[in-house]
Amino acid sequence: MTQAQRSALDRHWTRYGIEATDIVDLDRIFGRRAPRYLEIGFGMGDMLIHMALAHAEWDYLGIEVHDPGIGRLFGQLANLDLHNVRAVRGDANDVLARLLPDESLEGIFMFFPDPWPKKRHHKRRLVQPQFVSSASAKLRTNGLCHIVTDVEDYAKHMLNILEQENMLQNLAPTGGFSRRPPGRPTTKFERRGLDRGHSVWDLMFVRRESHLIK
Ligand SMILES: C[S@@+](CC[C@H](N)C(=O)[O-])C[C@H]1O[C@@H](n2cnc3c(N)ncnc32)[C@H](O)[C@@H]1O
DSSP states (O other), X not given: OOHHHHHHHHHHHHHHEEOOSSOOOHHHXXXXXXXXXXXXXXXXXXXXXXXXHHOTTSEEEEEESOHHHHHHHHHHHHHHTOOSEEEEESOHHHIIIIISOTTOEEEEEXXXXXXXXXXXXXXXXXXXXXXXXXXXXXXXXXXXXXXXXXXXXXXXXHHHHHHHOTTEEEOSTTSSOBOOXXXXXXXXXXXXXXXXXXXXXXXXXXXXXXXXXX
16 A cells, blocks of 8 residues: 555545445435446546546446555545545445445446456355345336446356346347447446457446345
């Protein structure tokens, strides 16, 4: 962690950080009612900054376990004087299951979740059936779940799990992976993968209307 990241984390925690011990009241935290989007594992926060600048009328929440990334995000948010981003420091499994209200989000993004390439580590992968169920419950009807990876076997694993989640419906017209949506910026990990010649898979699902959920 650089000194600048440490100092930004300490200085701006009360403005941008959420100490989540109980269910979070998003209207109170953001001081308004607005469409809300969540990014899980935001890394250095580039996508959150990009999205928050593009849509001042929407709120953005990030979950991250890595302090240097949170510090970097806070430094950027303060420099830009952005009001529509907050970050929870913690494990997304825990935050999704216990702390976020159901049906509170218009979209959830996960860009390049850690792939844990070794077979014996696959159980550490974040995207598992229980995780997808918890995440889907946080979406409003028609809310978007957008996950991107450059690891083929993780992409297939995620597709299988998302397709089996009753609350979700695949946005790809013929099923399978979606085309990269125009305007989706390239993240730091995506650039790294592309430099190594990796392909990239977009998975885009929406939350079904409640009467269609069995
Ligand atoms: C490969 S990086 C991708 C970062 C960024 N999304 C990008 O595309 O550049 C994965 C990120 O997920 C975070 N992460 C891993 N497990 C997590 C968890 N259980 N809860 C929240 N964040 C997590 C890591 O700290 C890391 O920043």
